Amino acid sequence: MSGEADEAGDFLALVARLQAEDPRLSGIQAALVAAARTGVANDSRTFARRLGLAHAVVLRELNALAERGATIRIDGRDARTMRTRYSLASSGRPT
Numbered sequence: 001m002s003g004e005a006d007e008a009g010d011f012l013a014l015v016a017r018l019q020a021e022d023p024r025l026s027g028i029q030a031a032l033v034a035a036a037r038t039g040v041a042n043d044s045r046t047f048a049r050r051l052g053l054a055h056a057v058v059l060r061e062l063n064a065l066a067e068r069g070a071t072i073r074i075d076g077r078d079a080r081t082m083r084t085r086y087s088l089a090s091s092g093r094p095t
Contacts, residue, residue: 011038024068028053028061033071036088044084055082062086 011034018030025033032047034040041047048058062084065072075085 011035011040014038025065026061028058029065032058032062032065032086033088036072036086042085042087044086045081059084 011031014034014037015027015030018033019025019027022030031051035047035050036042041050044058044062045055047053048055051058059082062072062074066074066086069089071089072086073089075087077084
């Protein structure tokens, strides 16, 4: 198995673990948290591109997750492109 495949497997395992810890998380929401934890992405456009998802879908999931308030914090938005920068909230653990 290549290093890239190992990294993808580790990322997916983290997503699954996050969903097991908090069943309210959708797969995309858990992946957003995992991406912030691992440094895979810290903005919505990069996340959407790297995971092959529509940016609008990512924005919807990111906003829903940020509204819960305990896991992800919105750090800024570009009004023109809607790129949204995000980071882990203080604990980074789902509630």
